[in-house]
Amino acid sequence: MERLQITNVLQGYFESSATTMLLVNHQEKIVLANQNCTEMFGYSEAEICDQALEMLITQKGKKHNIQLITRISEAPQSRSVLATYDLVGKHKNGEVFPVELSLSFMEADNKPYALVIINDISKQKQAADEDSLLSKIFHESLNDIYIIDAHSLRFINANTGALGKIGYSLEELQQLTPWDLKLDQNRLVFLQRIEPLLEGKEKKIIFESVFQRKDRSTFPVEIHLQLFEHENRHVFMETVIDITEKKKAERNIMKALIEGQEMERERIAKELHDELGQALTAMQLNLHTLEFLFDTPARKPTDIFDKLKLLLHNTIQETKFISRNLMPSVLKEYGLVKALEYLCDNFNDTVHLQVHLQVYNMENKLDSLQRVALYRIAQELINNACKHGKAKEINVQLIRNGKNVVLRVEDDGIGFNPAVSRTNGGFGLKNIESRVIALDGKFNIDSHPGQGTSFLVKIPLKR
Amino acid sequence: MSAVKIMIVDDHQMIRDGIKSFLSIDPNLIVAEEAASSEEALSKLEQNADINVVVMDINLGKGEDGIKTSKTITEKFKHINILAISMHDEGAYILNMLKAGAIGYILKGQGMDELVEAIKTVAMGENYFSKSVSETLMKQFTRKKNDSPSAKYKPLIQLTKREVEILKLIADEHTNQEIAEKLFISPRTVDSHRRTLIQKLNVKNTAGLVRYAINHGLTEL
Numbered sequence: 001m002e003r004l005q006i007t008n009v010l011q012g013y014f015e016s017s018a019t020t021m022l023l024v025n026h027q028e029k030i031v032l033a034n035q036n037c038t039e040m041f042g043y044s045e046a047e048i049c050d051q052a053l054e055m056l057i058t059q060k061g062k063k064h065n066i067q068l069i070t071r072i073s074e075a076p077q078s079r080s081v082l083a084t085y086d087l088v089g090k091h092k093n094g095e096v097f098p099v100e101l102s103l104s105f106m107e108a109d110n111k112p113y114a115l116v117i118i119n120d121i122s123k124q125k126q127a128a129d130e131d132s133l134l135s136k137i138f139h140e141s142l143n144d145i146y147i148i149d150a151h152s153l154r155f156i157n158a159n160t161g162a163l164g165k166i167g168y169s170l171e172e173l174q175q176l177t178p179w180d181l182k183l184d185q186n187r188l189v190f191l192q193r194i195e196p197l198l199e200g201k202e203k204k205i206i207f208e209s210v211f212q213r214k215d216r217s218t219f220p221v222e223i224h225l226q227l228f229e230h231e232n233r234h235v236f237m238e239t240v241i242d243i244t245e246k247k248k249a250e251r252n253i254m255k256a257l258i259e260g261q262e263m264e265r266e267r268i269a270k271e272l273h274d275e276l277g278q279a280l281t282a283m284q285l286n287l288h289t290l291e292f293l294f295d296t297p298a299r300k301p302t303d304i305f306d307k308l309k310l311l312l313h314n315t316i317q318e319t320k321f322i323s324r325n326l327m328p329s330v331l332k333e334y335g336l337v338k339a340l341e342y343l344c345d346n347f348n349d350t351v352h353l354q355v356h357l358q359v360y361n362m363e364n365k366l367d368s369l370q371r372v373a374l375y376r377i378a379q380e381l382i383n384n385a386c387k388h389g390k391a392k393e394i395n396v397q398l399i400r401n402g403k404n405v406v407l408r409v410e411d412d413g414i415g416f417n418p419a420v421s422r423t424n425g426g427f428g429l430k431n432i433e434s435r436v437i438a439l440d441g442k443f444n445i446d447s448h449p450g451q452g453t454s455f456l457v458k459i460p461l462k463r
Numbered sequence: 464m465s466a467v468k469i470m471i472v473d474d475h476q477m478i479r480d481g482i483k484s485f486l487s488i489d490p491n492l493i494v495a496e497e498a499a500s501s502e503e504a505l506s507k508l509e510q511n512a513d514i515n516v517v518v519m520d521i522n523l524g525k526g527e528d529g530i531k532t533s534k535t536i537t538e539k540f541k542h543i544n545i546l547a548i549s550m551h552d553e554g555a556y557i558l559n560m561l562k563a564g565a566i567g568y569i570l571k572g573q574g575m576d577e578l579v580e581a582i583k584t585v586a587m588g589e590n591y592f593s594k595s596v597s598e599t600l601m602k603q604f605t606r607k608k609n610d611s612p613s614a615k616y617k618p619l620i621q622l623t624k625r626e627v628e629i630l631k632l633i634a635d636e637h638t639n640q641e642i643a644e645k646l647f648i649s650p651r652t653v654d655s656h657r658r659t660l661i662q663k664l665n666v667k668n669t670a671g672l673v674r675y676a677i678n679h680g681l682t683e684l
Contacts, residue, residue, distance in 0.1 A: 274522060277550050278475040281571040285481030288576055292488045316572030320550060334555035342553045345602055358621060360662055395623045401658055408659070410623060444655075446648040454625070454648065456655055 020118040026111060028053045040120060042092035057099060057118070060086035089118065098125040143239050146178070150198070150227060150234035153177050153190075162240065167214035178238065183210040183218055194236065197227040211240065220247045254438040255369065262327065262372050269326035277319050284312045328375070336371045337362055337398065340378055344396060351386055354393045361400040370459060373435040374398070374407050380428050381409040381455050389413025389453055400461070407457040415453050418445040432457070467586040468513045470496040472504045472532065473548075474524035478571075482518065482578070489579055501527035501535075508540055515542060516586050519565065521549040521556060530556075530563045537564030546585040548578075554603045557596055567591035621663065627681065629656045633669060634676035 014021060020036040033048045041048070041056050048056070089099040102117040138145060144162035148155055155173045163170060166181060179190040196202040204226050211221045224239040287308055294300035331339035337359050344355040366374070378396055385391040391413035399406045429445075436443040441459035469486065471479050471494060479497045486492040496511055498504035501523055508514060517536060521529040533545050546567035547560045557568055567585040569577055570593050577593060584591040592600065622630065625646075632642045639657070643650040661668065664675050676682045 273550060274524075277572065278478055281550070281575070282475065282477035282481040284572060284575050285478070285485045285578075289481075289485045289488065292485075313572065320552075320572070328553075329551070330553040330555050334553075334559075338553070338555040342555070345554075345599075356623075358663075397623075397659065399659055399662055401662060406655065406659070408655075410625060412624075444649070444651065446652045448647050451647055454652060456652065458655075 020120075022048070022053075022056075022116050022118070024053050024114050024116060026113070030056070031113070037118065040091075040118065041089065047092075053116070055090070057087055057089055057101070060088050089120065097122045143241055146173075146238040146240065148178055148236040148238060150236055156235060165213070165242070166211065172214070178236075181211050183212045185209060194225065194227075197225060197236070208243070219244050222246075251438055251440060254434055258373070258435060258438050259369060262369075266327040266332075269323040269329070272319055272323040272326070273329065277316060277323070280312060280316045280319060284309070284316065287312065327372075331371060331375055332368070336366055336374055339371075339375050340396065340398065343375075343379060343382070347382060347386065347394075353386060353391060355382060356393070356395050358395070358397045358399075360398070362398055362405070366405065366461070370405070370439060370461075373439055374405065374457070374459065377432050377435060377457055378407060378409060380432055384428065385409065385411035385413050385453065389415070391452070401458075403461050405459050405461060407459075408455065410452065410454045412452045415447045415449050415451045417449060418447050466491050466493050467516050467582060468493055468495040468511075469516045469518060469582065470494075470498060470504065470507065470511075470514045471518045472498045472501075472523070472529065473518075473520040474499050474522070475520075478520070485575070485578060486582070492579065492582060499523075500525060501529075501532040504532055505535060505539075508536065508543070515544065516582055517543055517545045518582065519545050519547050520571075521547065521551055521560065530559050533560065533563040533565050544585045544588055546581055546591065552595055552599060554599045557599055558603055561600075568596045569593045570596065622660070626656060626660055626663075629653060630660055630672060630676050631681050633657065633660075634673045634682035 014032065014034050017034060018036070020040050021034050022030050022037050023032040025031050030048050030051050030053060033045055038045055038048060043056075087099050087101060088096045090096050098121045100119045100121045102119070104115040104117075106113050106115060139160045141159055141161060144165050145159045146155055146162055147157040155176060155178070158170060158173055163173065166173075168176070177187070177190075179185040179187055182190070185193075193205065193207065197205060204224060206222065206224050208220065208222050210218050212218050220243050222241045222243050224241075226237045226239075228235050228237060287305070291300070291305045291309075328339050328342065330342055340357055340359075344357045347353065347355045378398075382394055382396065385394050389411050391411035393412050395408070395410045397406070397408040397410075399408070433443055436457055436459070439459045441457060443458075444456040445453065446456075447453035469492060471482050473479050473482075476499070479499075483494045483497070486494055495514055496507045498507055504517070504519075508517075517533075519529045519533055523529055523532065527535075529547065529549070533547070536543055536545060544567075545565040546569065547557075547565040548569055548571055549556065549560070550571045551557070552570055552573075560568060566588070567581050567590060569575075569581050569591070573593060573595065577591075581591040628646065629642060632645065637645070639650045639653040642653045646653075657669065657672070660672055664672065666672055666675060673682075
């Protein structure tokens, strides 16, 4: 058995050192281990000494000798080496733990020895693992995540999903600003959005937007924006959820609701027209007959007959009016253009304003939902211009532009602030909006107080 | 005048009864047949050659409607005159009923006291329309004239004020952005006006718009 002769002083230092140390000879047999070392591995000094180093320390996944000494001998100029390869310590009870080694090469009695300082790095390793887990979560999250510098408002980073989705490389993205990706935003709008975060009024803001990919295609998104501070650095985290499917589902629900509502309206309209209207007409006929049967004019209660006739006439007109408002039969029988003609004529006859209808390129058949929606929207908009807008002249245009149908209603009325009315849901705009959404269309308002109003509804023909 | 032999076609019993009792006032008007459906009407006409006036509703419930039935009657029974009687006062219904061969049209609930006169007029092969029906017809004809397509340059009158404004500015070489700023509207709206103008004026592109503006004196060269 080999015994290295060391001084008591050295022995004392070795034993009392807070670090875990052992000494191995050129055959990688342990010749000395301090108390920390025996505690770390659970062996007594006697059990350790003369054993191969690999009893305590092995390279992960490898069975053979780690050849520390050989490595050191081959590079004698590096007297101290930090072993960085994956090493694990093995406790007597079988537990393993990650370790890091510091090696010092030395010579005694012309023989090489290595002083091995062992660090249990379980904690660091765990922290590092967590970091890499977090990084993995960041990159592999199904939500697209963007990190934005709060001062320069440039992108710093984005996860794999985000980059894949929008088609930019990270380098390309870093040249862009958050509003460059959002079709419906500019710098000003974005700055307004983030104000509550910067002022600390909100911890998180959520809004919907439309993202544009590098290839200019778009998709609807929901954005969650948070502000983080770390060591005096402020960054925004923008979590972006693709809501294409959600929107589609919403659209389908909306469509089903509207369809159901319209079917019910049609049913009631038909009932009013066919049953109530006919019954009233029959009453009117009988009243005329009855009046005629009073062949002696002296006894005929003329004023009562006149009153009854007027009452019946008005009631029939009212029934027709309600029925037509619910669902004009001409819309189903003869289509949107005829129905709009009738609508505009009625306005011209009854109200003091001019409604002009212009139709271009509309020989294509619309489906019933499109037909009813465009009719209702036109009706609502003309009503608005008339009632609230105090218009004198209204232009209604129905035009097929390629694959879209465009309905434009312009008036010369008092105008309004669209931003205010839109959020208030005023003017029945909500109603119009949901119909447009159900048809996957677009809706635009141009109006300023005193400048009249121009509404534009664009609906794709094929859905 | 000899008696008029009438058939009433209406899917409502109470209407048929009402008309019958109302017409019984006049001994010259005889309701010879009544029918609740297209099928019944056609088969009764086959059997009864005396009938010279058919009072026809448009909505007939099941089967063919009054418009199609009128068309068949006009084709098969040339001596019969048809008077339409309907709740519908929309131009589309009226025009189609006339195209199908009806020569009179009165409105249920409005012109019932005209019924006797209407039947007598139609029986002589002359037109009879309620006042509001003739007004609607006039509107239909004036509209037809305006809407006639094909003209290479449609008259300027079909452009709205805003469109003329925009056309002028386009012809004066303003960009969408500039026009938008001038008129306080969004560039997108300007663009959509531009596309509408191209459609309406039947030109291919912006150059065509400019040419149109020059031809119509909207801009100076």
